[in-house]
Amino acid sequence: MKITKFVHACLLVETPDRVALFDPGTLSTPHIDIDSLTRLDDIFITHEHADHKDIPFIKQLVAKFPDVRITTTAQVVKQLAAEGIKATDAPSEGIEFFDSPHESVAPLFGQPPEEIGIHYLGLLSHPGDSHSFHETKAILALPVSAPWGSTIRALNLALELKPKHVLPIHDWHWRDEAREQTYAMYEKVLGEQGITFHKLQTGQPVEIDT
Numbered sequence: 104m105k106i107t108k109f110v111h112a113c114l115l116v117e118t119p120d121r122v123a124l125f126d127p128g129t130l131s132t133p134h135i136d137i138d139s140l141t142r143l144d145d146i147f148i149t150h151e152h153a154d155h156k157d158i159p160f161i162k163q164l165v166a167k168f169p170d171v172r173i174t175t176t177a178q179v180v181k182q183l184a185a186e187g188i189k190a191t192d193a194p195s196e197g198i199e200f201f202d203s204p205h206e207s208v209a210p211l212f213g214q215p216p217e218e219i220g221i222h223y224l225g226l227l228s229h230p231g232d233s234h235s236f237h238e239t240k241a242i243l244a245l246p247v248s249a250p251w252g253s254t255i256r257a258l259n260l261a262l263e264l265k266p267k268h269v270l271p272i273h274d275w276h277w278r279d280e281a282r283e284q285t286y287a288m289y290e291k292v293l294g295e296q297g298i299t300f301h302k303l304q305t306g307q308p309v310e311i312d313t
Contacts, residue, residue: 104226104242104313108303109134111275112155114244116227117308121197123147125221125229125244127161128154130275134305135160143168145195148175149231150205150218151182154275158186174198176217198223201238203230206251226313228266232273239264242311246273247285254285261293268299268311 105117113131116123123145127135131154143164148156156179165171165188173183173190183190194200203220220230227242232249234256243266247257252273261269271289274282283302290300301309 104311105308106227106242106270106301106303106311107308108270108272108305110305112231112244112246112272114229114270114272115140115308116223118224121145121224123223124164125149125223126155126231127157127164128152129157129160130154132157132160137163137167140164140167143171145198146171146173147198147221147223147229148173148179148190149203149221149229150176150216151179152216152232155231156182158183158188161188162186174221176219178217192219197225199225201228201230201236203233203236205232206234206249208251211250229272234260237264239266241267241313242270243268244270244272247271247289248274248276250276258289258292261289261298262296265296266298268301269293270301270303 107115109131111130112126114125121144122142125147177192180190180192199222201220205215205218218231222228226240228239229244230236234252286302293300
Protein backbone atom coordinates (compact mmCIF):
# COMPACT_ATOMS: atom_id res chain seq x y z
CA MET A 104 0.00 0.00 0.00
CA LYS A 105 1.43 3.38 -1.04
CA ILE A 106 0.30 6.38 0.99
CA THR A 107 0.97 10.03 0.22
CA LYS A 108 0.05 12.87 2.56
CA PHE A 109 -0.90 16.32 1.27
CA VAL A 110 -0.70 18.75 4.19
CA HIS A 111 -3.02 18.36 7.14
CA ALA A 112 -5.55 15.47 6.86
CA CYS A 113 -5.53 14.46 3.19
CA LEU A 114 -4.16 11.06 2.19
CA LEU A 115 -3.84 9.44 -1.22
CA VAL A 116 -3.95 5.67 -0.70
CA GLU A 117 -2.91 3.45 -3.60
CA THR A 118 -3.04 -0.31 -4.03
CA PRO A 119 -2.80 -2.23 -7.32
CA ASP A 120 -6.60 -2.61 -7.38
CA ARG A 121 -7.90 0.63 -5.89
CA VAL A 122 -6.95 4.27 -5.41
CA ALA A 123 -8.63 6.51 -2.84
CA LEU A 124 -8.32 10.10 -1.68
CA PHE A 125 -9.27 10.93 1.92
CA ASP A 126 -10.44 14.36 3.08
CA PRO A 127 -9.27 16.66 0.27
CA GLY A 128 -9.76 19.95 2.12
CA THR A 129 -8.76 23.52 1.41
CA LEU A 130 -5.48 23.32 3.36
CA SER A 131 -4.40 20.29 1.33
CA THR A 132 -5.66 20.74 -2.22
CA PRO A 133 -3.22 23.50 -3.29
CA HIS A 134 -0.52 20.84 -2.92
CA ILE A 135 -2.23 18.20 -5.09
CA ASP A 136 -1.46 18.09 -8.81
CA ILE A 137 -4.59 16.70 -10.43
CA ASP A 138 -2.73 16.16 -13.70
CA SER A 139 -0.44 13.67 -11.93
CA LEU A 140 -3.38 11.49 -10.87
CA THR A 141 -3.93 8.71 -13.37
CA ARG A 142 -6.57 6.78 -11.43
CA LEU A 143 -9.10 7.56 -8.70
CA ASP A 144 -11.76 5.11 -7.58
CA ASP A 145 -12.92 6.68 -4.31
CA ILE A 146 -13.11 9.99 -2.49
CA PHE A 147 -13.87 9.82 1.24
CA ILE A 148 -14.95 12.87 3.20
CA THR A 149 -15.26 12.34 6.94
CA HIS A 150 -17.20 15.55 7.65
CA GLU A 151 -18.21 18.91 6.27
CA HIS A 152 -15.48 21.25 7.51
CA ALA A 153 -13.56 23.05 4.79
CA ASP A 154 -10.18 21.68 5.87
CA HIS A 155 -11.57 18.25 4.92
CA LYS A 156 -13.81 19.18 1.98
CA ASP A 157 -12.91 21.50 -0.90
CA ILE A 158 -15.92 21.50 -3.22
CA PRO A 159 -14.31 23.31 -6.21
CA PHE A 160 -11.44 20.83 -6.11
CA ILE A 161 -13.84 17.88 -5.85
CA LYS A 162 -15.62 19.20 -8.94
CA GLN A 163 -12.30 19.09 -10.80
CA LEU A 164 -11.72 15.50 -9.67
CA VAL A 165 -15.19 14.44 -10.80
CA ALA A 166 -14.63 16.11 -14.17
CA LYS A 167 -11.46 14.05 -14.67
CA PHE A 168 -12.79 10.86 -13.06
CA PRO A 169 -16.56 10.82 -13.73
CA ASP A 170 -17.00 7.33 -12.26
CA VAL A 171 -15.32 8.12 -8.93
CA ARG A 172 -17.32 7.06 -5.85
CA ILE A 173 -17.74 9.76 -3.21
CA THR A 174 -18.58 8.45 0.25
CA THR A 175 -19.37 10.82 3.08
CA THR A 176 -21.97 11.84 5.66
CA ALA A 177 -25.61 12.56 4.89
CA GLN A 178 -24.95 16.27 5.53
CA VAL A 179 -22.19 16.41 2.95
CA VAL A 180 -24.18 14.30 0.46
CA LYS A 181 -26.81 17.07 0.47
CA GLN A 182 -24.20 19.82 0.13
CA LEU A 183 -22.57 18.09 -2.82
CA ALA A 184 -25.94 17.40 -4.46
CA ALA A 185 -26.65 21.14 -4.37
CA GLU A 186 -23.46 21.54 -6.43
CA GLY A 187 -24.47 18.83 -8.90
CA ILE A 188 -22.10 16.23 -7.43
CA LYS A 189 -23.34 12.72 -6.71
CA ALA A 190 -22.27 11.10 -3.43
CA THR A 191 -23.47 8.45 -1.00
CA ASP A 192 -23.55 7.89 2.74
CA ALA A 193 -23.52 4.10 2.33
CA PRO A 194 -20.23 2.19 2.49
CA SER A 195 -19.10 0.36 -0.64
CA GLU A 196 -17.30 -2.96 -0.83
CA GLY A 197 -14.21 -2.99 1.36
CA ILE A 198 -15.37 -0.04 3.46
CA GLU A 199 -16.59 -0.09 7.04
CA PHE A 200 -17.76 2.90 9.04
CA PHE A 201 -16.88 3.12 12.72
CA ASP A 202 -18.03 5.39 15.52
CA SER A 203 -15.75 8.42 15.47
CA PRO A 204 -17.63 11.54 16.60
CA HIS A 205 -16.22 14.96 15.87
CA GLU A 206 -14.80 16.48 19.03
CA SER A 207 -16.49 19.51 20.59
CA VAL A 208 -15.41 22.85 19.18
CA ALA A 209 -17.27 24.99 21.72
CA PRO A 210 -17.01 27.86 22.43
CA LEU A 211 -15.14 28.64 19.19
CA PHE A 212 -17.86 27.20 16.95
CA GLY A 213 -21.33 25.70 17.21
CA GLN A 214 -22.36 22.08 17.33
CA PRO A 215 -19.83 19.66 15.84
CA PRO A 216 -20.87 18.20 12.50
CA GLU A 217 -21.90 14.66 11.71
CA GLU A 218 -18.78 12.58 11.09
CA ILE A 219 -17.83 9.08 9.98
CA GLY A 220 -14.72 7.08 10.75
CA ILE A 221 -13.61 4.95 7.82
CA HIS A 222 -11.92 1.54 7.83
CA TYR A 223 -10.44 1.06 4.36
CA LEU A 224 -9.90 -2.42 2.93
CA GLY A 225 -9.55 -3.83 6.42
CA LEU A 226 -6.11 -2.17 6.60
CA LEU A 227 -6.31 1.56 7.28
CA SER A 228 -8.46 3.65 9.62
CA HIS A 229 -9.15 7.37 9.19
CA PRO A 230 -11.12 8.85 12.12
CA GLY A 231 -11.59 12.41 10.88
CA ASP A 232 -11.51 14.95 13.72
CA SER A 233 -11.80 12.60 16.67
CA HIS A 234 -9.92 11.23 19.64
CA SER A 235 -13.08 9.47 20.87
CA PHE A 236 -12.88 6.29 18.82
CA HIS A 237 -12.05 2.87 20.21
CA GLU A 238 -10.91 0.73 17.30
CA THR A 239 -8.38 0.76 14.51
CA LYS A 240 -6.98 -1.40 11.77
CA ALA A 241 -3.24 -2.03 11.41
CA ILE A 242 -2.63 1.42 9.92
CA LEU A 243 -4.01 4.41 11.82
CA ALA A 244 -4.21 7.93 10.42
CA LEU A 245 -3.93 9.77 13.73
CA PRO A 246 -4.91 13.43 14.21
CA VAL A 247 -1.98 14.77 16.22
CA SER A 248 -2.85 18.45 16.59
CA ALA A 249 -6.06 20.48 16.58
CA PRO A 250 -7.92 23.24 18.41
CA TRP A 251 -10.25 20.49 19.61
CA GLY A 252 -7.59 17.94 20.62
CA SER A 253 -4.38 17.31 22.52
CA THR A 254 -1.11 16.03 21.11
CA ILE A 255 -0.63 13.99 24.29
CA ARG A 256 -4.14 12.52 24.02
CA ALA A 257 -3.36 11.49 20.45
CA LEU A 258 -0.18 9.75 21.54
CA ASN A 259 -1.91 7.95 24.40
CA LEU A 260 -4.69 6.88 22.05
CA ALA A 261 -2.16 5.22 19.75
CA LEU A 262 -0.59 3.50 22.75
CA GLU A 263 -4.02 2.26 23.86
CA LEU A 264 -5.18 0.98 20.46
CA LYS A 265 -1.78 -0.40 19.38
CA PRO A 266 -1.94 -0.22 15.57
CA LYS A 267 1.11 -1.52 13.72
CA HIS A 268 1.61 1.78 11.91
CA VAL A 269 0.72 5.40 12.74
CA LEU A 270 0.38 8.11 10.10
CA PRO A 271 0.30 11.65 11.53
CA ILE A 272 -2.46 13.85 10.14
CA HIS A 273 -4.17 17.11 11.08
CA ASP A 274 -0.97 19.01 11.85
CA TRP A 275 -1.27 22.14 9.70
CA HIS A 276 -1.22 24.17 12.92
CA TRP A 277 2.46 23.39 13.60
CA ARG A 278 5.43 25.23 12.19
CA ASP A 279 7.98 22.92 10.56
CA GLU A 280 10.38 22.88 13.51
CA ALA A 281 7.61 21.92 15.92
CA ARG A 282 6.43 19.19 13.56
CA GLU A 283 9.90 17.66 13.26
CA GLN A 284 10.46 17.75 17.00
CA THR A 285 7.10 16.20 17.83
CA TYR A 286 7.41 13.56 15.11
CA ALA A 287 10.75 12.53 16.62
CA MET A 288 9.18 12.15 20.06
CA TYR A 289 6.27 10.15 18.67
CA GLU A 290 8.68 7.92 16.75
CA LYS A 291 10.64 7.18 19.91
CA VAL A 292 7.69 6.54 22.25
CA LEU A 293 5.67 4.47 19.78
CA GLY A 294 8.74 2.59 18.57
CA GLU A 295 9.41 1.42 22.12
CA GLN A 296 6.00 -0.29 21.94
CA GLY A 297 6.63 -1.88 18.55
CA ILE A 298 4.53 0.67 16.63
CA THR A 299 6.04 2.16 13.48
CA PHE A 300 5.56 5.92 13.23
CA HIS A 301 5.86 7.31 9.70
CA LYS A 302 7.18 10.89 9.56
CA LEU A 303 5.15 11.83 6.51
CA GLN A 304 6.20 14.72 4.30
CA THR A 305 3.82 16.37 1.86
CA GLY A 306 3.88 14.72 -1.55
CA GLN A 307 6.38 12.04 -0.57
CA PRO A 308 4.81 8.57 -0.62
CA VAL A 309 5.61 5.84 1.85
CA GLU A 310 5.24 2.13 1.14
CA ILE A 311 3.68 -0.04 3.86
CA ASP A 312 3.82 -3.80 3.48
CA THR A 313 0.30 -5.10 4.15
